[in-house]
Amino acid sequence: MTSNVHLVANLKMNAVKPLLSQYQELPDVSMDLLVPYPYLIYAQELLRDTSIIVGAQNMSVHEQGAYTGQVSGAILNDIGVRTVMIGHQEVSDSLEERREKLVLASRLGMRIIYCVGTQGDQLSELDEQIDCLTGSEEVLVAYEPASAIGSGVCADYELIKTQVAAIRKRLAASFSGKSEPIKVMYGGSVNNKNCLEIVKKSNVDGLLVGGVSLNFELMLEVIRLCKQYS
Numbered sequence: 106m107t108s109n110v111h112l113v114a115n116l117k118m119n120a121v122k123p124l125l126s127q128y129q130e131l132p133d134v135s136m137d138l139l140v141p142y143p144y145l146i147y148a149q150e151l152l153r154d155t156s157i158i159v160g161a162q163n164m165s166v167h168e169q170g171a172y173t174g175q176v177s178g179a180i181l182n183d184i185g186v187r188t189v190m191i192g193h194q195e196v197s198d199s200l201e202e203r204r205e206k207l208v209l210a211s212r213l214g215m216r217i218i219y220c221v222g223t224q225g226d227q228l229s230e231l232d233e234q235i236d237c238l239t240g241s242e243e244v245l246v247a248y249e250p251a252s253a254i255g256s257g258v259c260a261d262y263e264l265i266k267t268q269v270a271a272i273r274k275r276l277a278a279s280f281s282g283k284s285e286p287i288k289v290m291y292g293g294s295v296n297n298k299n300c301l302e303i304v305k306k307s308n309v310d311g312l313l314v315g316g317v318s319l320n321f322e323l324m325l326e327v328i329r330l331c332k333q334y335s
């Protein structure tokens with residue numbers, strides 16, 4: 106089931122072993138599934154006959170060495186994980202850390218889901234975050250306003266549309282040499298009730314789903330609805 110609406114599920118910090126077996130029931134759904142580090146190898150093995158891409162939710166700003174408890178891009182690379190999310194609001198990276206992580210991930214040839222977001226409606230925050238990209242990354246951008254994350258209420262459709270349009274404009278101006286435009290997704294309290302409205306009214310290329318991706322039945326509905334829209 107290939108949808109024009111790209112779906113990314115972020116399972117955040119939850120114990121998800123039984124849930125991963127449910128995702129295994131989706132052999133032909135193309136989407137990204139971002140799992141906590143300890144599940145990466147298990148999830149890759151479990152989902153190897155599906156079209157689901159297993160990715161990491163973060164990576165260290167350091168290349169290697171004495172950084173207990175951290176996971177570097179090189180480690181992800183070593184275990185065959187090619188996709189990594191960078192810049193999620195819950196990670197609270199500074200602009201410098203964003204830049205460093207993007208460079209490291211890009212150098213390793215990783216595919217990056219890059220989160221940008223605002224605390225309010227300040228477009229300058231988005232610009233600064235977008236400007237951390239070098240243009241050589243393989244990247245999908247996810248716009249996530251802080252107030253919408255985990256709140257149960259997604260951002261106003263018009264606001265999403267405006268911000269996403271501004272992000273596209275900035276990306277196009279900065280990286281005009283790209284053969285294909287960078288995909289821009291929305292994240293923040295996406296659910297089965299609002300997913301279609303968001304894609305219809307806000308002109309996004311995809312959705313980054315957090316809490317709802319932990320409920321397989323609801324996520325299945327999001328997947329079906331997005332497929333119908335394509």
Ligand SMILES: O=C[C@H](O)COP(=O)(O)O
Nearest residue numbers: 115254255293294315316
């Ligand atoms: O990574 C996912 C986003 O932070 C959205 O999370 P949420 O759907 O629980 O609001």
